[in-house]
Every structure is written in C-alpha cells, then in structure tokens.
Amino acid sequence: MEFETRAIHAGQAPDAATGSVTTPIYQTSTFAQEAVGVHKGYDYARVANPTRTALEECLASLESAAHGHAFSSGLGATTTLMHLVDPGQRVVCVNDVYGGVYRMFSQVYAPKGYAFTYLPPEELSTGLAAHLDETTRLVWVESPTNPLLNVVDIHAAATAAHEVGALLVVDNTFASPFLQRPLELGADVVVHSTTKYLGGHSDVVGGFVATNDPAVSERLRFLQKSLGAVPGPFDSWLVLRGLKTLAVRMQRHCANARAVVAFLEDHPRVVDVLYPGRPSHPGHEIAARQMDDFGGMVSFLVESEDEAVDLVARTRVWTLAESLGGVESLIEHPYRMTHASTADAPFAAPRNLIRLSVGIEAAEDLVDDLAHALAAVPART
Structure with missing residues (x-):
C-alpha cells in the first residue's frame, strides 16, 4: 500500500468488539486476566496499551521500520536511546542540534562520564570516519538540522558509523517520514518528536523511535517498560489521528x-x-x-x-x-x-x-x- 493509505489504515483495523472505524482510546491502567499469566496480550498499560500499539504499528510502517516504540516526549525517546550507551563510550553528534538535546548531552550525560564530539554537518557527510573509533556507540544527526536547516548525507554517515560498529540515529522530526525515510538510506534508528508534524495540531506532546534491528528493538521495549517514559492512550490517539492527514x-x-x-x-x-x-x-x-x-x-x-x-x-x-x-x-x-x-x-x-x-x-x-x-x-x- 502507498504511504497515504498506510497512514490511515496500518494498525487501525475496525474495532473487533464494536466495529468502531476509529481506534478507541483504551483509557485503562490495567487489563483483566483469564487466569494467572493468561490474557489477551495486555496486562498493564505502562507495558502496552492497544491505542499505543496502533500508533506504534502505523508509524513504524510509515518509517519503513519493522519495530516502533512510542514515548511521552521526544526527549523521553532520546533519554531512552541514551541507555544504549555506557559511561566511557562516545556519541558523535551534529553540532547544529536541537537545544534540548544539547542540554541533555552536555549537562546530564557528560558529567556522568559519557563522551561527546560535535561535528559540523558537512564533516558528518564527507569526513566522519576520521572522527570515529572503537569507543563510539552512537552517531546522532538531524537532517535538516534545527535551526540552521543544514543537511547531512545520511547514507554516507551510516556507512562510516557501521565501519566501527556504531549505530546511526537520525532525528527525522523536521522532514517527517512523508518526505524522508532514513532507515531506507542506511540509518539504524529514527527518532521523532511526535509533538511536531506527526501530531500536527499543537495539542499533544510525544516521541517515537523506529528501527529494523530486532536486538535494538528488544532492548528499547525493555527500557520503555522499565523507565516508564510512555505516552498515555489519549496522547497516542491524538498522534494517530494526526498521521491520517500527514x-x-x-x-x-x-x-x-x-x-x-x-x-x-x-x-x-x-x-x-x-x-x-x-x-x-x-x-x-x-x-x-x-x-x-x-x-x-x-x-x-x-x-x-x-x-x-x-x-x-x-x-x-x-x-x-x-x-x-x-x-x-x-x-x-x-x-x-x-x-x-x-x-x-x-x-x-x-x-x-x-x-x-x-x-x-x-x-x-x-x-x-x-x-x-x-x-x-x-x-x-
């Protein structure tokens, strides 16, 4: 199916119980179990919620991803991704980066022993390999960047990152998956503030991470449950509604x-x-x-x-x-x-x-x- 069709239908079959065309807002914190450990795929809403599942399946489809994980904010998604990095490891980041991400990297993680290197967009596109070593865990880019609208060659950055076993993370918030799909260009992880174009109506705060790597996805699912930076069902529904008109x-x-x-x-x-x-x-x-x-x-x-x-x-x-x-x-x-x-x-x-x-x-x-x-x-x- 084409993008516009998947935005309206992926993960959003009519409700089996009522026939509701619109995915319901499952406003519940817990789910009844038939017996101990026997349930319909949901036990507690921090772990999973059907409205959130619909959002994750739809947005993953739009990003050409096998796996999607929704979060309470873009910075909640970023915080969770940073748990893939250990103190002493390095993140190479575009220097023209969203101020909230720079604040987190420089004032929260750097004092804890995480190493950061900031490079201009053109260096990430043409000379990234010279700045990478075996301690590099993530290469973090935006394209276009915020606020100077610089562009990074995603395929070139992915090739260099993979040479040292690092993951390329692309913040795709400015472009949205309608205009750009970084996973198709070689990126390992895509992150969004769904507050922006995906929600589209300035009425919700949220975040999202997509990947095709099953090991990364499994770890993110565990961190999502364990750290708890998850969106509520109404927030998930608002973003899902926004995707229909993206x-x-x-x-x-x-x-x-x-x-x-x-x-x-x-x-x-x-x-x-x-x-x-x-x-x-x-x-x-x-x-x-x-x-x-x-x-x-x-x-x-x-x-x-x-x-x-x-x-x-x-x-x-x-x-x-x-x-x-x-x-x-x-x-x-x-x-x-x-x-x-x-x-x-x-x-x-x-x-x-x-x-x-x-x-x-x-x-x-x-x-x-x-x-x-x-x-x-x-x-x-």
Whole structure:
C-alpha cells in the first residue's frame, strides 16, 4: 500500500468488539486476566496499551521500520536511546542540534562520564570516519538540522558509523517520514518528536523511535517498560489521528514554504534565507537526493539581534511561540528561545536568526504578514 493509505489504515483495523472505524482510546491502567499469566496480550498499560500499539504499528510502517516504540516526549525517546550507551563510550553528534538535546548531552550525560564530539554537518557527510573509533556507540544527526536547516548525507554517515560498529540515529522530526525515510538510506534508528508534524495540531506532546534491528528493538521495549517514559492512550490517539492527514498537510507545508522563501529571497531587509530547497543551499543536492520535498521549516537572517527580536513580536498571523510542525504558522528567535541552552556553545544559534514553522494557512496571508513586519523594521544604517 502507498504511504497515504498506510497512514490511515496500518494498525487501525475496525474495532473487533464494536466495529468502531476509529481506534478507541483504551483509557485503562490495567487489563483483566483469564487466569494467572493468561490474557489477551495486555496486562498493564505502562507495558502496552492497544491505542499505543496502533500508533506504534502505523508509524513504524510509515518509517519503513519493522519495530516502533512510542514515548511521552521526544526527549523521553532520546533519554531512552541514551541507555544504549555506557559511561566511557562516545556519541558523535551534529553540532547544529536541537537545544534540548544539547542540554541533555552536555549537562546530564557528560558529567556522568559519557563522551561527546560535535561535528559540523558537512564533516558528518564527507569526513566522519576520521572522527570515529572503537569507543563510539552512537552517531546522532538531524537532517535538516534545527535551526540552521543544514543537511547531512545520511547514507554516507551510516556507512562510516557501521565501519566501527556504531549505530546511526537520525532525528527525522523536521522532514517527517512523508518526505524522508532514513532507515531506507542506511540509518539504524529514527527518532521523532511526535509533538511536531506527526501530531500536527499543537495539542499533544510525544516521541517515537523506529528501527529494523530486532536486538535494538528488544532492548528499547525493555527500557520503555522499565523507565516508564510512555505516552498515555489519549496522547497516542491524538498522534494517530494526526498521521491520517500527514501527507496532505506536508504537501501544503512545503508549498507554503516555497512561497515564503520566494518572498524572503527578494526582500532588501533579509540578509540570507536558509532553506534546503534553494539551489544555492550547500546541502541542496544531498537534500534533493534523500528527500521527496524540502519541508516546511525556513530560517532567515536579518541585520541584527535587535531587529530579529523586534520582528518576531510584530507579526499577526504568525504566532510567536516555540515548537513547530502544527497547522498554524509559528515564528521564533532561536538564540533566546528554543536554543538558549546553546548560547555559550561554540556553535550557538546566530543572534540575528529567525526560525519559521510554515503552517497551512493561505500563503498570501503568510507573505503579507511577513511583509508588514519587515516593513516596520528600522532601516539599516
């Protein structure tokens, strides 16, 4: 079946008991057993829940994965994955990484004896092998990255990681499986914040991990049960509902992003536009090869930090808020907001950077609102 069909039907057969077309919300903490140890596949909801199972089966299918594991948040998924690493082992990570992941790596795990090496995206694509050794357990990449929209060659990174027995983990949140399926490119593990495009409506927080490695999956299932960072049935249902419209939403996100980029490219107050769909983008060729389209995230630079801070507070259709991937368009200042935890890092987000999560409103309204906000920016001196 094609992607759009699986998004609606995979793991979501009509309810056997009632015929309900929509997967029910199994709002229960425990399940009746016929005898000691004899049950219908469920005993306690932290271990498994039918609504969560439907989500895991559907999203695994969309990521071309044999195994899927849902979590209470993207950072809950990341924390669980970090239990595949032991103190003294090393994680090689893209330096343009989500601020929450950097905060976790640098302030939670590094003090406990975990080693981290941060590399620029181009080095991960072309020179990763030189930075790996037998202590490397994970290579952690985003593509496109957050917030600079850089691109990593996933196949090349996977090849280098596998040479030393490391696992390649790809955060696929920005692309979604509709645009990019890292497991098909050689990655071992895919991680998502389902809060973003997969849920799609800014009304749920969740995470997800997909893999084709049965040993990794078995370990993750054990950790999922033992650490307890699992989503409730209603949260699982909300993400499952979001998946049904993922394809049509992503098509609109991409189309609107192209319109926004075209406007920003020609605006005299915009210093640069960061979007992998631009032929001038340094990762455009790789993105065109490994993605089906270029996504709904756009970043751009203005003249100064003051201009950026003033501008993001001046829009009317674009909402000043953290997060991304919802149907509504969001605007933010990464240096002071989503990536404030990297402010003291050598790879801090630029102070004059603005990040856009392009929603599915009318493109004309989005462009007009940006035009109004930019027009009010003081002229450069």
